[in-house]
Amino acid sequence: MKILGIGNAIVDVICKVDNDFLLKNNLTKSTMKLIFDENEFKNLLKTLKIEKTVSGGSVANSIVGLSQLGNKTGFIGKVADDNFGSKYENGLKKEKVEYLYSKKKERLPTGTCIILVTPDSERTMCTFLGTAGKINENDINSNAINNSELIFLEGYLWDEGEPKKAFDKAISSANKVAMSLSDQFCVNRHKPHFLNLVQNSLDITFANEQEISSLIDAKNFEEVVNFSKQLNKLIVITRGEKGAVAIEGDEIFECGVKKNLKIIDLTGAGDLFAAGFLHGYINKFSIDKSLEKGTELSSKVIQQIGARL
């Protein structure tokens, strides 16, 4: 296998609602709300008619992108043995991603992101992480990891305790490790752990400018560049409208953004950038060409709705 992703397995559940539904449920349009109470989540879902489901999650979105580009891919992410769990598995199979996790009965249901689409095309999201965040060592298939050229992890999944052990096991079995820092809050939450991963365990780190700046409390972008240079690893940084930068030892590679895009929805921009870059990496493109492929895919995905091309 070329590349194996390990991440949050989240079923995106897309439902059409009217504006009143948001008001009644005290939801703010266009925002994402994390739901921690299982009953609250179930009650919300009960009242909805499901339009369609998509097998989502950050790394899963990247892996589907890599599969669509013709790479042999696999994914490990924890679902429950329930209806959404089956939908998740089937969704990945349909995209020719090998699903390397056997679902079991769980205390918590499959992780779900309810996407409420109002008549104005706005998307309001309610996420219940469910069993996705409960990944542990036993969920990690060392053989599959060892048979992959590269594994790709997401910061969102990292947590103290069981998920940390799952990461450690995956990293120790892997040939090469890439990871996305996922989000600035994630970085603030786990700063010393993430710093340790970036410095000692990862071959490739994906971050946006905010995430890596928070990681090292950078006072300017030069500090980010200098930090990255002395690591002697591959650090790939997306900078919004300033484009993307890759740093490997003393070498810096840059790629500008595409202009005159009609941006519809930023969902999946980072995930598809990583997919494009990693496609280049595992197919031995130059770093410049890998950055270009990442930029090409992220430019495409933001001109449409959702994280799938």
Added chain:
Amino acid sequence: MKILGIGNAIVDVICKVDNDFLLKNNLTKSTMKLIFDENEFKNLLKTLKIEKTVSGGSVANSIVGLSQLGNKTGFIGKVADDNFGSKYENGLKKEKVEYLYSKKKERLPTGTCIILVTPDSERTMCTFLGTAGKINENDINSNAINNSELIFLEGYLWDEGEPKKAFDKAISSANKVAMSLSDQFCVNRHKPHFLNLVQNSLDITFANEQEISSLIDAKNFEEVVNFSKQLNKLIVITRGEKGAVAIEGDEIFECGVKKNLKIIDLTGAGDLFAAGFLHGYINKFSIDKSLEKGTELSSKVIQQIGARL
């Protein structure tokens, strides 16, 4: 006077160049480079044909926006007694902004941002801060500040030493104080000082989600909200595609982004958002309506080139 801005006085110098010019001068397309060496800056400028100049800088952009909306405005920002200094002053006067600074001979020239426009419409910037960053107590006109309902400061201008003293003097003479945190690196550089300003000196703080999250090392957006609530001041946070939020004591106000925009250039998005919000604030709009006005102006400015509507 309704509102008086204090910020970096930077002349935007717009020049058309070809791609070779960037290559020859070792510039990366679409990026902003800070130039610290005066000779490097002068040599670069010497070879260019100036298309036009605009009186720029973050707070200055907001103040021009407020003036265009019909408010009585003023601006303090430090230029030198040179050609660009005169252009800066005249540029503001043309926009009916009262310029409350008397230029003097200075060791450093007027702050300048050279904007190189290539045939593909990309903008590559080289900024030489010049005398703009050397603001000191004597540059601050206490009477003008005391005669304004509100002053508006930018984090970019804050620095240890003389600029800090200038801020302290301005704040102690002001009726009300608003400030933008400007950028995440700025926040990381001056974290304890900015935190002190937000907690003790400012009536209104403008920040984007990254900036305020870095300020308090927030682990999620709820921490940002809780921090803001207990301040009992007005905190206005822009969240990119998630819209904008204002928090005042226990009250939270939200406003979603406009969709289906053809985004051309993000320059000035934050500056014009602040202009729209402050227009609402000084004209006694509700906070909801002020957020809407900010969103309206920022949506307009990103669908065109440059920070001027």
